[in-house]
Amino acid sequence: MRILGVLLFLVLLSKFTLAQTVASGSVGVNLTLPEIALLDIEPNNSAVSLALKAPNEAGSFVKTASNTNAKWLNYTSAVRQGQFRNVTVQIEYGSVPPGTKISLSANSPSGGGGTLGTSNGTIALSYTPQKIINLIGGAYTGNGANSGHALSYTLEVTQVADLDFNSSGTLGLIYTLIDN
């Protein structure tokens, strides 16, 4: 009887013992995120036309031709904390017609998210890379036309005397998303 009582007491004691941590183990999880740099011209890579119009009145002269929002620059950028990128443009092939210059400007970004870049204003195209967008951090612009930075091109006569009325040419441009 006494033994049964002790056993009952032990069983009851075990039932009323509070839950307690008796052991633990651990494993590591290390996740590495990659750098990403993607750049695209939308809606396509077709040529942008800039043609000076003939004046419709004697004595006048049309000095500029523009193609506003002709293309859109889309990019995706994943960078380390504190790292930034920019977009440069340069002429890859072809030459600007004599007596003219061609300018390019990038608008403020539309859509997307993150640390999108800022426009560097208007630049005259040359064979040397020039920044058109600065300070891109971790960001994405959205995909397609009307997302990202609109690009506008302007053809401007700088020296009338150098113009060849029948001259035309094609320029190839390279846009590069590059680390600062």
Place this chain on the structure above:
Amino acid sequence: MSKKGVSQYLNTSGSWYPNVASNVIAEAGLNYNTTYKIQSQTNQTMLNLSLGGGIFNTLFNGWQVDVSRSDIHWNSNLKLEVKRTSNGTGSIFSSISGGTIDQQVLTSNSSFFNGVGNFSNISVQYQISGFSVLIPVDTYSTTVIFTLIDN
């Protein structure tokens, strides 16, 4: 790695070191797809556990395993989830239940699964979601902690 009592133990093996491929984003202008996630092997981590304390305890006593994480360097947008993918091996009196649906691993303990009796080779799988190019490029590290609780 494990901490043991006199004869109780929860042994763990199998860390996870995933890399995200740099070509996951196919088109400039896009972020990671919101449904994108990476998964470990189904048996990425193996757990062996025992309450110890004699034959009665090892066969019939109930237990619970909690899970939590201790961050070394983590980003709060990254969602780490865990699930149990096998029952492992127990005795004829053993039982195991719960933990078979993905559940987020938080910095505080949450109940993962529970059972009765000793078990070995319980397999565990992880997945991570919440990716964004807005998360700085880096290696993010955390420790997943499994805690055996005697019920």
